[in-house]
Amino acid sequence: MAKEIKSINVDPSEEEETINEWQSFGWEFKSTQEVKTSDSSHLERRGDTIYNVTKSGDHYVKLTFERDPARQNYAELVSLERQYNAVPGPGIPPVRFGKLWLIVSGIGLLFYVLPGVLIIIWRCVSYSKKNKQWEADYDNWVNKRAEILGKAKPLS
Numbered sequence: 001m002a003k004e005i006k007s008i009n010v011d012p013s014e015e016e017e018t019i020n021e022w023q024s025f026g027w028e029f030k031s032t033q034e035v036k037t038s039d040s041s042h043l044e045r046r047g048d049t050i051y052n053v054t055k056s057g058d059h060y061v062k063l064t065f066e067r068d069p070a071r072q073n074y075a076e077l078v079s080l081e082r083q084y085n086a087v088p089g090p091g092i093p094p095v096r097f098g099k100l101w102l103i104v105s106g107i108g109l110l111f112y113v114l115p116g117v118l119i120i121i122w123r124c125v126s127y128s129k130k131n132k133q134w135e136a137d138y139d140n141w142v143n144k145r146a147e148i149l150g151k152a153k154p155l156s
Contacts, residue, residue: 004067009035009060018063025084026077027065034061 006027010018012034019029037057044053068074097105 004069006065008063010063012059012061015061022065025081026071027067030066031064032061
């Protein structure tokens with residue numbers, strides 16, 4: 001009976017992990033081939049403007065495996081491989097802030113934080129004007145009291 005052959009394209013950083021993974025199911029590692037296509041660049045005209053458009057190249061490793069159907073425990077390995085491949089993935093990871101939450105947060109900042117900041121600025125500006133007036137009034141109060149006190153002391 002002919003041997004089975006399997007080729008897999010993986011990221012270069014996952015090469016060793018993938019080899020170990022498939023060897024667990026009876027696949028014998030045969031070869032590796034690094035594939036690196038160069039970046040391509042061309043000019044595109046959009047209206048009156050010319051743009052330089054660059055497309056990045058691919059970079060992956062092609063791994064080739066072989067498995068003999070006559071090997072011991074072949075049926076069990078194939079069954080385990082099918083079970084392994086059939087395990088459902090966890091799905092899409094949750095997002096911290098989706099578009100809706102960003103919009104709601106922006107509206108919240110606009111209606112709650114911005115007015116708060118404006119009130120703080122308004123209070124700081126109005127405080128300095130009111131404080132100057134109060135200091136003038138305080139000086140008048142001190143002077144009038146001192147004047148009255150000065151008139152009262154000789155009479156006592």
